Amino acid sequence: MKIMQFLDQLSKVIxxxxxxxxxxxxxxxxxxxxxDExxxxxxxxxxxxxxxxxxxGHQRIVEEVSDLLYHVLVLLSLKRVNLDEIEEELRRRHGK
Structure with missing residues (x-):
């Protein structure tokens, strides 16, 4: 499963x-x-x-970035920001 697909699935659970x-x-x-929390x-x-x-080390980076992404997804859900909006903005910034 691609990362955006998984993040979208996780966002739906959140x-x-x-x-x-x-x-x-x-x-x-x-x-x-x-x-605030x-x-x-x-x-x-x-x-x-x-x-x-x-x-x-590598594994700690993987673990901590995973924690950060999860908490960012919680914030996005709280603010009702859709991952499609994030993807669209990233694509816009990269001219695609």
């Missing part, structure tokens, strides 16, 4: 958690905690990506 909260779900916890997590994960890149 949107479902937003619209249909489930007890014990970390995603639901983030939505219930609000925007989601932004805080994005900041923390961004720092962890930097630290991983500065010498913690």
């Amino acid at each position: 949107e479902d958690r937003r619209d249909n909260p489930r007890e014990g779900s970390y995603t639901c916890y983030l939505f219930a905690s609000g925007e 989601i932004l805080k997590k994005i900041g923390e994960e961004a720092v962890e990506v930097i630290l991983a890149a500065k010498g913690q």
